[in-house]
Amino acid sequence: MIEKYDPEKVELKWQKYWEEKEIFKTPNDFTKKKFYCLEMFPYPSGKIHMGHVRNYAIGDVIARYKRMRGFNVLHPMGWDAFGLPAENAAIEHGVHPAKWTYENIEYMKRQLKRMGFSYDWSREVTTCEPEYYKWNQWFFLKMYEKGLAYRKASFVNWCPSCATVLANEQVVDGGCWRCDTEVIQKELPQWFLRITAYAEELLQGCEELLEGWPEHVVTMQRNWIGKSEGVEMDFPVADSELKIRIFTTRPDTLWGATFVCLAPTHPLAEKLTKDRSKLERIKSKYGMMEEKEGLFTGRYAINPMNGEKIPIWVANFVLMEYGTGAIMSVPAHDQRDFEFAKKYGLPIRVVIQPEKGKLKEPLEEAFEEPGVVVNSGEFSGLNSDEAKKRIGEFIEAHGLGEVKINYRLRDWGISRQRYWGTPIPIVYCDSCGIVPVPESQLPVMLPENVTLTGKGESPLSQIEDFINTTCPSCGGKAKRETDTMDTFVDSSWYFLRYCTSKESEPLQTEALHYWMPVDQYIGGVEHAVLHLLYSRFFTRVLRDIGILDFSEPFKNLLTQGMVCKETIKCPLHGWLLPDEVENNRCIKCGSEVQRGRVEKMSKSKKNVVDPDYLIKKYGADTSRLFSLFAAPPEKDLEWSDQGIEGAHRFLGRVWNLVQVNADPLRNTKDRPVHINKNNEKLARKVHQSIKKVTEDIENRYQFNTAIAAMMELFNELSSFRPSSNEDWSVMRFGVRTLLLLLSPFAPHITEELWEVIGESPSILQQPWPEWDEALAKEPEIELVIQVNGKVRAKEIVPAGLSDDELRQRALSSERIKKFINGKPIKKVIVVKGRLVNIVI
């Protein structure tokens, strides 16, 4: 009687072994070839979810595989530990954010260890520790020195009732998430990082990324940066010295400008508008997308191109943050201007005609395409592209303005009116003004004694001990900055911190130059823009202050799909858990339930699967294997209860096969492997499997097909009946190979069975198997014979026949003769070693 597969017993045994022997510890041995495998670190929200399991299972396969291939692999893990949920927990349950965070970390760390991921925990990074955030502050000071960090007034979401600043995700339908009061925009001085200084470089850098990043992510980065070329020029205000500077990408439509629009917060809007209450009303509608609203200032501007007097309006859809905060409006050729002109009865003048035909007036919508310029003085008759160029030159030559490039990308506002974050190392002194905290005084510690209420401007401003300080410059009384940093700052460089050991400072260039850049980064697409862009920005800043010698932090990026599951909905009780349903009816009210769509797992939709439950029921190996087998990594994965049973069954079969044959396997020597008539098919399959699995991992991270190949190998092994020592040598070769191939996917069971067949641990320290191309080749092929493109016969023929021989074989086939039936043959196509197509 063989031992039954008991995942928990096996997994705990090997996890203990790995930990005791420090198998996952990565030496800083700078002479070996390196591989840096990084997965996005989690926010310690409480427990890991299936998204984490999938993400980290993918990363672990890559890390273990690369290690077996002989690389010195850096595979670290840490915690994105600052953030809002910790503060909410404090407000709701009275537990200190630090306590809440560290307890969550402890729990989740145990879960990750229980999954058997091969992390070097000695390099663990926790961003809320002073040793970590000290460097956030250090980078901030460096940026301040270089003029890359600056302070300016900006708007925040403000709840008048709670008297507090709200994050975007705390604004629900324009109201406060807690009290539903309407959220208003309040202006506060805040700190910004000048990412726009790197806009062009970040855009150019996208070229370099294309090799290793998914194209759609690169596109998203490009769009986010949003480069547009145009001109900036002044429109003088009639009867005054004032000028309105506008930006346009369509200088070819200048003659079609029939009014000018200012953003409601534009400085001239106040100056030019008589009716202040109306202006305030427009301001309150700023950025509301539903309806365009405007206000005529009563003043006019002069179009410098044709001297025309056109009205100046204030419009809610004009953004102060982009361009100059003012636009010329060409309703005939811009849909937004068109809608605005229609609403307020402003003139619409066509100045671009399509290449073919003529626009029908009055227009029903704006004609936005390029075309031929008309009604535009000396520029009439040119096409749009030519006109843009010539008008741009004209404007510059006459000092009316300049050709200009604008970016959609804006500077990064990092101030948060929050407690649980990195204090911004700045002091305000009555006599010296803004004074940076000297490096020697870092870190500016986050005080512990805080009461969080969720009210008031910034929690730190309540703590007298914290705010009151002395000016580093004059020694007089001064007050500290009370805002903390956006947590994206923490995640913009954490991958550097892993490179050095925990005791040392993070900016040792030797270690950084050896490990960086990250060879493979893995995470969700939700970070396709911000986190990745900020990291690319930080990397460049650090390069420019001489710490790094490259620009792109992540060479290859893999964005894994979401983990989804079917949802169930009761017409009365909403989303239901699977065990709230019996015979397709809700157990509460008996109504028939709707088996809903497959959606991303989320607690609110009650379609989650808890990793703890899976580990308990099936073990870590099965959980990992299924999440890698059910779909290719970048696609969404649909959860299936039967699917995981299948994965579990497979491991169980592998277990049984090895256990049943344990004695002969153990008593067979590894080499030589004797191939004979009886076992050559299996031997070939082994070589083919090594090839397939290796290529699937190496070339395209196709873990699902790699696993399928291992299942095929297993099927071959389990139907093999060894009858001689030679057979056993091949059997052992096959089992040994299967265990090695499977070990990155299911590390525990393979480690155990590795020992069962008489090998010594750890399987992770074994070299990856290699295949022999000659032995992987099939001696015979199945020749497909088509007549007029339809398969009519299949024949087994020796491999390596010439085209001519294949043609002869095809034409002499009895079945094929019937189809040809004496008709003349027009053509015969031979696909080498595969197929013959006879055209009649």
Add this chain to the structure above:
RNA sequence: GCGAGAGUGGCGGAACUGGUAGACGCGCUGGACUUAGGAUCCAGUGGGAUAACCCGUGGGGGUUCGAGUCCCCCCUCUCGCACCA
């Protein structure tokens, strides 16, 4: 609206540069072993016709000896951006 991606058996998914569509798994059917089996093992499984055969990769055209794969048009779904002048 713009941009990207995807539509293949009952289901998840295979199919490298155009060359046997449906690998592998799930489910289903039949059988074996069992007091029993929702455990395990064996066999079968795209649809249709009792066989030779016909039809099949969202729909419609096209290129080709040959199309899931290439080109054009259309439909559906998912994701991202969304007044960026």
